[in-house]
Amino acid sequence: MTDDDASSTELPIRDDMIRLGQLLKLASLAEDGAEAKALIDNGLVQVNGEIEERRGRQLHPGDTIRVNGATLRIVRG
Structure with missing residues (x-):
């Protein structure tokens, strides 16, 4: 387990899959799709490192997923 794993927040999802833009909104890391797109376009979003x-x-x-210092781990909800 890395330090990132120890400090990550679990984010449960109902389905087997969620799209990145939806996840950013669900986790309140983006208010809307435009803000999610801006975070991604500016290289501020990492998926699996x-x-x-x-x-x-x-x-x-x-x-x-890592965004602006916040680390989320997707789990089945």
Whole structure:
């Protein structure tokens, strides 16, 4: 377990998948789709340790997202 794993917040989802833009809104890291797009376009979003450039990226339980110092781990809800 890394330090990031220890300090991550679990974010439960109902389905097997959620898109990155939806997740940013669900986690209150973006107010709307435009803000989510801006975060992604500015390289401020990492998925599983790599900068992600696609707002429609499919995320699944076990994926880790890092935005502006906040780390989220998707879990099945």
